[in-house]
Amino acid sequence: MPSPSTDDMSPAEFRDAAARLTEWAAHYLETVEQRRVGHAVVPGLVRSALPTELPADGASFEVMLGEVERVLMPGVTHWNHPGFMAYFPSSGSGPGVLGEYMTALLNQQAMLWSTSPAASELEDVVLTWLCQLLGLPPQFEGVCHEGGSASNLHAMVAALAATVPEFRARGLAGRGSLPRPCVYASSHAHASIAKAVVLLGMGDEALRTVPVDDQFRMRPADLAARMAADRRAGWLPVAVVATVGTTSTGSVDPVAAVVQVCAAERVWCHVDASYGGAAALVSDCATLFDGVASADSIVVNPHKWLFTPVDLSVFYCRRLDVLRELLHVSPEYLAGGDPPGVRNVKDAGMALGRRFRALKLWMVLRYFGAAGLQTRIAAHLALAQELAAWVDADPGFERLAPVSLSVVCFRAVPNHLRLEDNALDDFNAELLRRVNADGHTLLSSTRLRGCLALRVAIGHVRTSDRHVARAWESIRASADALLREYQAAGWRR
Amino acid sequence: MPSPSTDDMSPAEFRDAAARLTEWAAHYLETVEQRRVGHAVVPGLVRSALPTELPADGASFEVMLGEVERVLMPGVTHWNHPGFMAYFPSSGSGPGVLGEYMTALLNQQAMLWSTSPAASELEDVVLTWLCQLLGLPPQFEGVCHEGGSASNLHAMVAALAATVPEFRARGLAGRGSLPRPCVYASSHAHASIAKAVVLLGMGDEALRTVPVDDQFRMRPADLAARMAADRRAGWLPVAVVATVGTTSTGSVDPVAAVVQVCAAERVWCHVDASYGGAAALVSDCATLFDGVASADSIVVNPHKWLFTPVDLSVFYCRRLDVLRELLHVSPEYLAGGDPPGVRNVKDAGMALGRRFRALKLWMVLRYFGAAGLQTRIAAHLALAQELAAWVDADPGFERLAPVSLSVVCFRAVPNHLRLEDNALDDFNAELLRRVNADGHTLLSSTRLRGCLALRVAIGHVRTSDRHVARAWESIRASADALLREYQAAGWRR
Numbered sequence: 009m010p011s012p013s014t015d016d017m018s019p020a021e022f023r024d025a026a027a028r029l030t031e032w033a034a035h036y037l038e039t040v041e042q043r044r045v046g047h048a049v050v051p052g053l054v055r056s057a058l059p060t061e062l063p064a065d066g067a068s069f070e071v072m073l074g075e076v077e078r079v080l081m082p083g084v085t086h087w088n089h090p091g092f093m094a095y096f097p098s099s100g101s102g103p104g105v106l107g108e109y110m111t112a113l114l115n116q117q118a119m120l121w122s123t124s125p126a127a128s129e130l131e132d133v134v135l136t137w138l139c140q141l142l143g144l145p146p147q148f149e150g151v152c153h154e155g156g157s158a159s160n161l162h163a164m165v166a167a168l169a170a171t172v173p174e175f176r177a178r179g180l181a182g183r184g185s186l187p188r189p190c191v192y193a194s195s196h197a198h199a200s201i202a203k204a205v206v207l208l209g210m211g212d213e214a215l216r217t218v219p220v221d222d223q224f225r226m227r228p229a230d231l232a233a234r235m236a237a238d239r240r241a242g243w244l245p246v247a248v249v250a251t252v253g254t255t256s257t258g259s260v261d262p263v264a265a266v267v268q269v270c271a272a273e274r275v276w277c278h279v280d281a282s283y284g285g286a287a288a289l290v291s292d293c294a295t296l297f298d299g300v301a302s303a304d305s306i307v308v309n310p311h312k313w314l315f316t317p318v319d320l321s322v323f324y325c326r327r328l329d330v331l332r333e334l335l336h337v338s339p340e341y342l343a344g345g346d347p348p349g350v351r352n353v354k355d356a357g358m359a360l361g362r363r364f365r366a367l368k369l370w371m372v373l374r375y376f377g378a379a380g381l382q383t384r385i386a387a388h389l390a391l392a393q394e395l396a397a398w399v400d401a402d403p404g405f406e407r408l409a410p411v412s413l414s415v416v417c418f419r420a421v422p423n424h425l426r427l428e429d430n431a432l433d434d435f436n437a438e439l440l441r442r443v444n445a446d447g448h449t450l451l452s453s454t455r456l457r458g459c460l461a462l463r464v465a466i467g468h469v470r471t472s473d474r475h476v477a478r479a480w481e482s483i484r485a486s487a488d489a490l491l492r493e494y495q496a497a498g499w500r501r
Numbered sequence: 502m503p504s505p506s507t508d509d510m511s512p513a514e515f516r517d518a519a520a521r522l523t524e525w526a527a528h529y530l531e532t533v534e535q536r537r538v539g540h541a542v543v544p545g546l547v548r549s550a551l552p553t554e555l556p557a558d559g560a561s562f563e564v565m566l567g568e569v570e571r572v573l574m575p576g577v578t579h580w581n582h583p584g585f586m587a588y589f590p591s592s593g594s595g596p597g598v599l600g601e602y603m604t605a606l607l608n609q610q611a612m613l614w615s616t617s618p619a620a621s622e623l624e625d626v627v628l629t630w631l632c633q634l635l636g637l638p639p640q641f642e643g644v645c646h647e648g649g650s651a652s653n654l655h656a657m658v659a660a661l662a663a664t665v666p667e668f669r670a671r672g673l674a675g676r677g678s679l680p681r682p683c684v685y686a687s688s689h690a691h692a693s694i695a696k697a698v699v700l701l702g703m704g705d706e707a708l709r710t711v712p713v714d715d716q717f718r719m720r721p722a723d724l725a726a727r728m729a730a731d732r733r734a735g736w737l738p739v740a741v742v743a744t745v746g747t748t749s750t751g752s753v754d755p756v757a758a759v760v761q762v763c764a765a766e767r768v769w770c771h772v773d774a775s776y777g778g779a780a781a782l783v784s785d786c787a788t789l790f791d792g793v794a795s796a797d798s799i800v801v802n803p804h805k806w807l808f809t810p811v812d813l814s815v816f817y818c819r820r821l822d823v824l825r826e827l828l829h830v831s832p833e834y835l836a837g838g839d840p841p842g843v844r845n846v847k848d849a850g851m852a853l854g855r856r857f858r859a860l861k862l863w864m865v866l867r868y869f870g871a872a873g874l875q876t877r878i879a880a881h882l883a884l885a886q887e888l889a890a891w892v893d894a895d896p897g898f899e900r901l902a903p904v905s906l907s908v909v910c911f912r913a914v915p916n917h918l919r920l921e922d923n924a925l926d927d928f929n930a931e932l933l934r935r936v937n938a939d940g941h942t943l944l945s946s947t948r949l950r951g952c953l954a955l956r957v958a959i960g961h962v963r964t965s966d967r968h969v970a971r972a973w974e975s976i977r978a979s980a981d982a983l984l985r986e987y988q989a990a991g992w993r994r
Contacts, residue, residue, distance in 0.1 A: 014880040016808075016962040017595025017868065023527035029599055030523055033606045034516035047618050051843045054622035062630040066870035069599065075867075076603070080860075083619030088608045095616070095834070100608030102510025106522055106562065108605035110569070112810040112861075113526045115581045115593030123588070125540050126576030129547035137555040154647045155854045165700055179704030181673035181681040188674040199830035200853055206827060207658055207851060209702030211672030255834045311854075315509075317605040318856040334699060337692035340948040341588070341748045341956070344930070350544045358700060360693055361648045361804075363811040367573075368605075374568075375510065377559035387507040437837070455833040463834070469509040 017069075025069035032073060033105070037088075044447030045089045047082065054083040085450070090470040093479060094452035096255070096283050097414075097467030101315040103375035107368025108317055116364040120342060121350035124364065128352060131366035135322055137373060141381070142288040142308065144301055148324040151353050152365040156282035157200035159307035159323040160249070162357055164191060164204045166305060166325060167247035167276030169334040176334050180209045187244035190214040192235065194226035194261060196254040198280060214243075223410050224259035224456070226250060232269045247276040250303070252296065253284020256454040256463070257408075258415030260284065264299030271302075279306040282321065286313035286467075287413050289378075290386045296412060313385065313414070313467040316372050320365045323357075331356045388414045388466045391476045395464060398480050404487060408461045417454065417461040420487045425494055433460040435490065442486040449479040510562075518562035525566060526598070530581075537940030538582045540575065547576040578943070583963040586972060587945035589748070589776050590907075590960030594808040596868035600861025601810055609857040613835060614843035617857065621845060624859035628815055630866060634874070635781040635801065637794055641817040644846050645858045649775035650693035652800035652816040653742070655850055657684060657697040659798060659818060660740035660769030662827040669827050673702045680737035683707040685728065687719035687754060689747040691773060707736075716903050717750050717949070719743060721758035728766055740769040743796070745789065746777020749947040749956070750901075751908030753777065757792030764795075772799040775814065777906050779806035779960075782871075783879045789905060806878065806907070806960040809865050813858045816850075824849045881907045881959045884969045888957060891973050897980060901954045910947065910954040913980045918987055926953040928983065935979040942972040 017025070057079040067075075086092060088100040118127035135150030153159045169175045172189055174182075180189065189210055193201045195217045205215045216238065218231045235245050248270050250261040263279060270277035279300050285308030287293040288300070300306060305325040310316035325331070336355040346352060354360050376384065392414040399405045399418045409417040419436045427435060437453070440462055444450055452463050462483070466476060510518070550572040560568075579585060581593040611620035628643030646652045662668045665682060667675075673682065682703055686694045688710045698708045709731065711724045728738050741763050743754040756772060763770035772793050778801030780786040781793070793799060798818040803809035818824070829848040839845060847853050869877065885907040892898045892911045902910040912929045920928060930946070933955055937943055947956050955976070959969060 014877045014965065016592070019527050019530040022530055022595040022598075023523060025595065025599055026523040026526065026602070027520065029602060030516060030519040033519065033603070034512050036606060037512040037515055047615070049618050051614065051618070051840060052622070054619055055626055058623070058626045060629075061633050062866050062871045064870055064872040066868050066873045069596070069868065072596075072864060072867055080619040080623065083617070083622060084607055084609065085615065085617050086607075087610055087616075088606065095610075095612075098608055098610055099509070100606050102515040102518065103562070103565075105515075105602070105605040106518055109519070109522060109526070109598070109602040112598040112601035113529060113581065113593050114577055115591055115810045116577065117580055117588075117591055117811050119588075121544065122540070122578065123580075124576070124578050125542050125544070126547055126573040129545070129576060130551070130573065133548055133551045136553075140554050154651075155852050157852050157854070158647075161851060168702070175702075175704070176699055177704050177706050179673065179699070179707065180702035181676060182704050182706060183674060185677050199832045199835075200851075202830055203828050203851060203853075206669055206672065207701070209661070209668075209673035211668070211670050211675045213670050213675060214672065255832065317608045318610050318854060335696050337695055339692045339748065341945065342692075343948070344946060347544060358654060358693075358696060359648050359650045360691075360696075361650070361811060371565060373555050374565055375559050375562065377557055378555045379557040380559045384507045452834065453837060455836070472507065 028069065028073060040086060040089050041091070043086055043089065045086045045091045045450040046444055046447065047085045049083045054079060090468055090472065090475045091449040091479065092468055093464045093466060094450045096312045096465050098311055098318055099315040099469040100317045101372060101469045103371040104315060104317045104368050107371035111364045111367045114364065118362045118364060119354045119360050120345040121352045122346050127364040127366060130370055132351060134366050134370045134373060138322060139324060141378060142285060143297065144306065144324060147326050148306065149328045150322050150324045151328070151356050152362070153321045153323050153357065154319045155321045156198065156280070156307055156309050157203060158358070159321045160198070160200045160280060161204040161207060162323050162331060163278040163305045163307065164208055164247055165334065166327065166330045167278065168208065170276055170327065170330045171244065171246040187242050188214060189246040190216055190238055190243045191247045191249065192216045192218055192231055192245065193249040194218050194220050194251060196220055196224050196256055196259060197249050197251050198255055198282065201249050224254060224257050226261040226266065228262055228265035228269055231266065235269065235273055245273060245275045247278055249278045249280055252279055252281035252300065253413050255283070256456065257417050258284065258411070258413040259409065260296045260412045263297070263303065267299040267302045277303045279303045282307050282309040283312045284413050286385050287389065289382045290389060310369050310372070314372065314381070315376065315469045316369050320369055328356050384469060388471070391466050391473060392416050395476055395480060402484070408456045408459060414466040416464045417456060419459060419461055422491050422494070429459065436460045436462060439483070439487055439490055442490065443482050446482050446486065449482055521562065521566060533579060533582050534584070536579055536582065538579045538584045538943040539937055539940065540578045542576045547572060583961055583965065583968045584942040584972065585961055586957045586959060587943045589805045589958050591804055591811055592808040592962040593810045594865060594962045596864040597808060597810045597861050600864035604857045604860045607857065611855045611857060612847045612853050613838045614845045615839050620857040620859060623863055625844060627859050627863045627866060631815060632817060634871060635778060636790065637799070637817060640819050641799065642821045643815050643817045644821070644849050645855070646814045646816050646850065647812050648814045649691065649773070649800055649802050650696060652814045653691070653693045653773060654697040654700060655816050655824065656771040656798045656800065657701055657740055658827065659820065659823045660771065661701065663769055663820065663823045664737065664739040680735050681707060682739040683709055683731055683736045684740045684742065685709045685711055685724055685738065686742035687711050687713050687744060689713055689717050689749055689752060690742050690744050691748055691775065694742050717747060717752035719754040719759065721755055721762055724759065725762045728762065738766060738768045740771055742771050742773055745772055745774035745793065746906050748776070749949065750910050751777065751904070751906040752902065753789045753905045756796065760792040760795045770796045772796045775800050775802040776805045779878050780882065780906050782875045783882060803862050803865070807865065807874070808869065808962045809862050813862055821849050877962060881964070884959050884964070884966060885909050888969050888973060895977070901949045901952060907959040909957045910949060912952060912954055915984050915987070922952065929953045929955060932976070932980055932983055935983065936975050939975050939979065942975055
């Protein structure tokens, strides 16, 4: 029981509780594959099992662990299960988990260099390592953010600050009838771009959606044409977002061509490689990254495909001083905290307080090593190709997008059922439901050219060939069973 | 050593490594008071001890722990030391650390309800508990954010969305010569308000700094007068930020009066109680919170004075639908993920992906219990009053601000030295340096009415009377020693 005094949990009690949690955690990792990947609750079940107000008396950690097991665990969707292939992967890898544990213990807050020289300098070091691993030139300076949405927001505001005269002083509201800024992204760009445009006061009318080609890649000619038309119509193009690894299919925009358009038009080129960036570690993928090194800013999320628990996104920028000039503050309560000349990044972004996110990334990079990371990412790329080959070899399925990285999109096409498109969507929606219900695999979906697509995203550190094989087996078996039901029902449902 | 395979650290290896880390962590907690609070490095020392690129081969956790001890620990500023009284407190409390450990292990990503019902519903439950503890009515809906800067940004954008017609579509840039929005905060408001105003495209010309009274509280009459003058000059007031617990002194703006002005003017009233909010748990402080329950939005940071490791800020809003309407996105790759009617908060803020921050808050609240939290915060308030009384009783010191919460600002006034103000500042700056150099206490400073003030902020969960007494003893002894040096040097330096 917690002491009734004014103190923290004692170190001795902490030692016992942490040992108990470690046993629980190791058991979780040993047995997670025996759990169903998906959660096992209906809406409201978790809430209803908890009291409506906080009890006055505290509880022991043992009691709390029991409540976690009984109340929370049924409501956990097991992102840390090797069969989790929905959305994008995220791994609570061993070294990543230990990194977070240590981060919380040391509880560094790196707003100034002096409030944590370790956090400030380690962030600089590991983001430099990652910059090298990604094949980027040293002109890119990195900053850790919470997620890709935050990183993309900072890219967009940097573009505004670099392009709109007197942006710090007058913003967008003080421009009267001067040209309104606009931003370009493909129809497959991430939704956070749309959010950023609204948050930053551009209005969603300012977002230009550039069409994609038959491989879901931005068409640079359409980009250039649209930009020219916008200029004629009195708009001020400020940024283009090229995506390396779109969310729906993992497609890769032709960054080199986009960079050329941006250079000619003096527009900020931002590369959203939140998911896809990790593939830059694998030399076979080099051509996908052509031009990326010439962008103005790039986002890569280690909490996606670099085995780091959420949250950690890295924003790389060639011109971070644009943000520093925009966002610097120097309140009296921080004055004099730092010796002159040290790097602190409190002015390079929205946040003042910053947790020691670099520690877990350091642990992950250091534990696996550069070669170990490359091997793992290459393995995921190969698994995705293998799954794509299985899909292609099966006449009951069709692939709906190229596999550029580790996302595979396809659908069942029980063509002899002569289903219309709507009915095919229903068939595949039900197929998805059944695959997810069997508990070994969790997939998500998207829509491509109007069709519902099953979507398999590979990249969890513990996902291996047998997990992908099992997923495919489950998909085929579920499709077969569903087909038989359709046939028994006279091909109607 | 990590396996050369494509797998994660094995569960057995994890068990060993975590046990090793737990032993290290418990030892840290047992001995942290024997460490100097401040770091022990010069700029560049941490960086120079690390390789310039990531080694190809991985390292064992044992090797990494050795590197942490040798390379990082000298660069750690010990925020988790009970003698840390600089800036604002933040506690890596036992239950908070264990909560983060479990959060990383389960690695929940709560963008949709279904991607973690446990995280989605627990967030709702614990923020409801906290809402009750803070004495707020149930109309306030809470969302977890990274920090106070993010929460304040969301408050400001909500105010824009609520006030500026067609804000989602046209933003601020599409308003031509219509009135420009402006925001009001006292001269003692947090710097994140200024950042938010710039980030959101209002331009820093849009920030109105309202004067404070002799207790560093916003003057409501000046607020009303300034707002009227701005309207006459063609501006559009959108928000007022009242602070409960300013950063420099912990002063509390007269929220009830500010709320009245806002209501009359139909302007969004935001209360920044990032630090001070915790005091609402203590009934003696009730009058400080008069009017807060009538605000439109409130931010409280459990990672400050509620014993939760960084990062976790809570944004409470009466009208969260304003943000949902502004920021909702519905990309195809998320469609169909949730059953109808569930609460998810991906559209109530900037972030799509959201880590399971509520788990550590639940652990902290549950472990200490409501009464335990109240006892601890009341103790900190009492310690601050005690320190203030010591300062007041000592003719060699003068207090520079009232102690509304747990921040005490004062300076040494060796008056018989007949020092001019500049020289007094030098004396106090040197005093601060010496107190911090002795290693038992870490203080920060601010400037009040042009004078350098030493600033003691109490609120770490393990800070007790003996730590505050030791801090005061150190301050007095250092001042005495410095005074003798001044006298020996003929009262000149």
